[in-house]
Amino acid sequence: MVDEPSLVPVSNSVSQVLPSDLLVATGLCKSFGGIRAVDNAEIRVVRGSITGLIGPNGAGKTTLFNLLCNFLTPDKGCVIFDGAPISHLPPHQVALQGLLRTFQVPRVLSRLSVLENMLLAAPLQTGEKLWNSWLQPLRIRQEEQELRQRAWTILESVGLAAKANDYAGALSGGQRKLLEMARVMMHRPRMVLLDEPAAGVNPTLINQICEHIVRWNQEGVTFLIIEHNMDVVMSLCQHIWVLAEGKNLADGPPSEIQTNPEVLRAYLGQ
Amino acid sequence: MVGYLISLGIFTATFALFSLGLNLHWGYTGLINFGHVGFLAIGSYTTILLGIAGVPMFFAVLVGVVLAMGLGFLMGIATLRLREDYLAIVTIGMAEIVRLIALNEDWLTRGGRGVYGFPLPFVNFNPNVPTKLGMIALFWGVVGVAAWQWWHWLERRYGRSRPPWLLPSYAALFIAGTLSLWAALLPLSLGRGVATFPFVLTWVTLGGAIALMSYYCRPEKAAVLVIALNTLAAALVGLVVKALTLGLWDFSYRAGLLWLLILVLALVVWQLERLIHSPWGRVLKAIREDEEVAKALGKNVFAYKMQSLLLGGAIAAVAGAFYAWQLTFVNPDGFVSLITFQAWTIVVLGGAGNNMGTLLGAALFWAYTALTRFIPLDGGRLEALRMMLIGLVLIILMMWRPQGILGKKEELSLGR
Numbered sequence: 286m287v288d289e290p291s292l293v294p295v296s297n298s299v300s301q302v303l304p305s306d307l308l309v310a311t312g313l314c315k316s317f318g319g320i321r322a323v324d325n326a327e328i329r330v331v332r333g334s335i336t337g338l339i340g341p342n343g344a345g346k347t348t349l350f351n352l353l354c355n356f357l358t359p360d361k362g363c364v365i366f367d368g369a370p371i372s373h374l375p376p377h378q379v380a381l382q383g384l385l386r387t388f389q390v391p392r393v394l395s396r397l398s399v400l401e402n403m404l405l406a407a408p409l410q411t412g413e414k415l416w417n418s419w420l421q422p423l424r425i426r427q428e429e430q431e432l433r434q435r436a437w438t439i440l441e442s443v444g445l446a447a448k449a450n451d452y453a454g455a456l457s458g459g460q461r462k463l464l465e466m467a468r469v470m471m472h473r474p475r476m477v478l479l480d481e482p483a484a485g486v487n488p489t490l491i492n493q494i495c496e497h498i499v500r501w502n503q504e505g506v507t508f509l510i511i512e513h514n515m516d517v518v519m520s521l522c523q524h525i526w527v528l529a530e531g532k533n534l535a536d537g538p539p540s541e542i543q544t545n546p547e548v549l550r551a552y553l554g555q
Numbered sequence: 556m557v558g559y560l561i562s563l564g565i566f567t568a569t570f571a572l573f574s575l576g577l578n579l580h581w582g583y584t585g586l587i588n589f590g591h592v593g594f595l596a597i598g599s600y601t602t603i604l605l606g607i608a609g610v611p612m613f614f615a616v617l618v619g620v621v622l623a624m625g626l627g628f629l630m631g632i633a634t635l636r637l638r639e640d641y642l643a644i645v646t647i648g649m650a651e652i653v654r655l656i657a658l659n660e661d662w663l664t665r666g667g668r669g670v671y672g673f674p675l676p677f678v679n680f681n682p683n684v685p686t687k688l689g690m691i692a693l694f695w696g697v698v699g700v701a702a703w704q705w706w707h708w709l710e711r712r713y714g715r716s717r718p719p720w721l722l723p724s725y726a727a728l729f730i731a732g733t734l735s736l737w738a739a740l741l742p743l744s745l746g747r748g749v750a751t752f753p754f755v756l757t758w759v760t761l762g763g764a765i766a767l768m769s770y771y772c773r774p775e776k777a778a779v780l781v782i783a784l785n786t787l788a789a790a791l792v793g794l795v796v797k798a799l800t801l802g803l804w805d806f807s808y809r810a811g812l813l814w815l816l817i818l819v820l821a822l823v824v825w826q827l828e829r830l831i832h833s834p835w836g837r838v839l840k841a842i843r844e845d846e847e848v849a850k851a852l853g854k855n856v857f858a859y860k861m862q863s864l865l866l867g868g869a870i871a872a873v874a875g876a877f878y879a880w881q882l883t884f885v886n887p888d889g890f891v892s893l894i895t896f897q898a899w900t901i902v903v904l905g906g907a908g909n910n911m912g913t914l915l916g917a918a919l920f921w922a923y924t925a926l927t928r929f930i931p932l933d934g935g936r937l938e939a940l941r942m943m944l945i946g947l948v949l950i951i952l953m954m955w956r957p958q959g960i961l962g963k964k965e966e967l968s969l970g971r
Binding site for chain 2: 354356375376377378380381385386387388392393394395396397401404405406408409410411412413414415417418425428429468469472
């Protein structure tokens with residue numbers, strides 16, 4: 286394998302961060318053995334936007350997601366969230382900064398109830414510290430009550446309230462997607478990375494999911510979405526990044542991407 | 556009979572305590588700990604060696620707990636960031652290292668010759684009548700709360716359409732059954748064979764209690780088994796309760812030990828239940844289900860696993876102190892890996908992730924051990940047969956009721 290020329294130095298890329306950018310990643314590289322899954326990729330997400338990330342299967346989109354929230358450590362490159370680098374933070378710290386993610390195949394906590402799944406997601410609860418169970422039992426009870434209320438509100442808004450006391454593992458695939466998104470919202474995130482929110486979901490539910498995303502976006506949450514369903518991407522996203530073979534292929538508004546010959550070639554083959 | 560039942564009670568309660576620690580690790584956090592006996596060993600040896608050195612017993616136990624947590628910390632630092640099977644390998648190794656140190660560091664532990672003559676609690680304790688009554692009252696208070704909780708739990712889980720007379724009649728049949736069981740076993744312990752009438756009465760009354768309760772939970776067939784095993788285990792506990800009440804009256808060292816042990820056990824169960832239902836416990840269960848999700852939601856998975864490991868280890872160390880006090884002679888053979896797997900048997904039998912299940916598992920396991928003692932075989936063969944039988948029981952259980960006796964069936968059919 287031929288070595289690529291040296292990458293953009295980190296200091297340069299930091300200077301390119303605009304105040305309107307919430308998330309900026311530059312020069313990201315990740316190899317698994319000889320395979321360069323992500324190769325000098327760049328991505329920018331503007332505050333308050335819904336941004337799309339598309340590309341053919343195996344383009345490295347999910348790997349890029351994992352790099353953004355540090356589930357994988359990048360070989361090179363740097364991720365800046367709200368003006369501060371986060372590449373050195375462990376994954377749970379990234380989440381506490383307000384950058385949350387969902388998974389491609391929805392991961393619910395099967396043997397916890399739907400409500401417990403929701404309650405878990407609230408950040409920095411008093412009762413999560415072992416000793417506070419003895420030191421501040423009243424405050425914990427009060428917090429639990431508030432969280433319960435918030436969880437109910439969110440569950441009702443996505444139509445899962447009737448299932449609140451069922452095991453999460455008993456939900457159908459589409460309901461799991463909804464629960465995963467609702468759970469993330471329970472955290473009061475600033476930005477959410479959604480990995481294929483519409484995959485394997487029936488058309489009615491897809492519309493619902495899109496409505497929820499738009500509603501949460503209006504409440505101030507920024508979204509970065511990986512999606513193969515072009516209708517969804519084109520209708521939701523204000524800006525789209527295209528990844529192919531781990532590299533940036535193009536980026537621009539949906540209308541431009543739709544007619545970009547390179548993108549079409551990457552998707553449809555030569 | 557009183558002495559035998561008290562000894563049995565001490566063993567059961569010690570193993571219940573020990574297994575509760577493992578249940579926290581495996582049942583609630585999903586940590587595969589095959590070296591739980593290491594915590595027990597450290598708790599035992601620290602308590603008795605410091606006791607010999609003249610340290611007050613309470614502080615000796617406390618130091619044992621701290622050292623066991625130190626061992627847990629070492630295990631955790633080494634493995635908790637890795638995949639879970641590494642933890643299994645390292646824990647079993649750590650426990651063996653502890654045992655081998657105890658075997659070889661002669662200056663510290665007297666090696667294979669073992670330690671004896673260490674100070675025991677309640678040895679020079681001669682309570683006057685008010686003190687005895689107070690101890691009995693406290694004990695009965697704990698038993699009362701436990702019985703109430705047990706009934707509530709049974710009812711909440713299985714009592715679908717219960718008439719108001721169900722509790723009094725069930726309780727009456729149960730108490731009659733326990734008392735007649737006592738009457739049946741008493742002549743046996745004096746070598747006079749089983750008394751037929753009380754023996755028959757036992758089965759009639761206990762059977763009646765089980766049938767009565769089962770009748771009111773028809774929707775679930777397996778409930779009959781759970782109620783039957785619960786009632787039988789509770790009857791055995793009832794025997795121990797009567798024995799301990801008598802034992803506390805004619806105060807003996809062992810009765811005092813069991814009394815203390817039951818108070819500690821009650822405290823630990825109560826606090827564990829509180830913790831498990833707190834947000835902290837929720838994070839542990841989330842880690843058991845899928846630690847990536849916990850991480851993605853901003854939970855420091857490593858810290859929680861470590862806390863679980865340390866807390867479970869601390870509980871096991873307390874169990875270790877009682878283990879030593881009960882044996883009055885401690886040598887490294889008491890801390891072989893078999894002990895860990897007995898705890899696993901108890902946890903799996905009762906249903907992982909259920910503290911009540913662990914208590915039931917401990918009662919059934921020691922009832923099994925006590926009953927098989929009467930099989931007419933010599934020592935070695937009996938031991939081998941016992942192992943085979945309990946293995947068989949576990950295999951049958953795993954095929955027929957893989958969630959354990961108290962586990963919930965719905966949990967098994969859940970997709971990941």
